[in-house]
Amino acid sequence: MTDLSSFAITARWPAKEPEKLQLYSFATPNGVKVAIALEELGLPYEAHLVDITKNETWTEPFLSLNPNGKIPAILDPDGPGGKPLALFESGAILVYLAEKTGKLMPADPARRYETIQWVFFQMAAIGPMFGQLGFFHKFAGREIEDKRPLERYAGESKRLLGVLEGRLSGGKWMMGEDYTIADIAIFPWVRTLRDFYEAGDLVGFGGFPAVAAWLDRCLARPASAKGLAIPARG
Known part of the structure; x- marks a missing residue:
């Protein structure tokens, strides 16, 4: 054992x-x-x-x-x-x-690094920016009179959604026909921005149809439905 x-x-x-x-x-x-x-x-x-x-x-x-x-x-x-x-x-x-x-990772070396690049994009940009937006929009940031931080993170989050829109406009997943860890890294943050932080209107989420359709595809996967509730909070 x-x-x-x-x-x-x-x-x-x-x-x-x-x-x-x-x-x-x-x-x-x-x-x-x-x-x-x-x-x-x-x-x-x-x-x-x-x-x-x-x-x-x-x-x-x-x-x-x-x-x-x-x-x-x-x-x-x-x-x-x-x-x-x-x-x-x-x-x-x-x-x-x-x-x-x-x-969940292409075997081709070049595409492997391309996948990892998008994982790093989430880690370095999407996660920190969306998280700060959530703080200033939904949580304690509301108590701050100076709205420049919220405006800064909202603008940057909108810009990042534009990067995703450009990437997804011609493909099903972040790596085209291959569902990878790049999708898994990114979509929970996009879901949280829209649904939990309720910041869709703030960032103009309706203006990113390719991102919205991709998010729906990600959420429709059985593994996503299970994983989003793990660990159970009891």
Whole structure:
């Protein structure tokens, strides 16, 4: 039987099935990416709810796996060389899972790097900009009298949607006919911008029909429906 007891995080979130990949997450745009990918790939995994509303990412057990104190993180008992691998950062996890299985990533080297480029685009631009827009539009930012921050993030988010519109205008997915980790990285953030942050009117979402149609296709995938609700909040 696989022994994961050397990883401190398992003391707080015990592995009932230690032979399976362990996912430590919360259903945020970043958190659901990994669950969706795991569902798409059909990899057996065990999901653990790390409640960010209770600051559980800042506890010693979680910090032992991710010193940056952010979800998601994984512990793969069958990592490279058959040894357990602990990994954090959703983009890195998506690349790892794609390469581990040989799926959700084109085999052609040039297209592989092109896919990774769009994952990095999400990590560097879409996630930070949409997240800041959500803060200033829906949450505590509303209390700030100076509206320039909101205007700055709304304008930049609209510009980024334009980048996606240009990319998706001639294809079904971010990589044309291939559904990849690039789609999985990006679509939860677009969904959150429109549905959770309720910022569709603010960024003129109706002016990006290719993005809207792509988002609908992403959401229609069975793995997306499952992954968006994992881990269950109980």
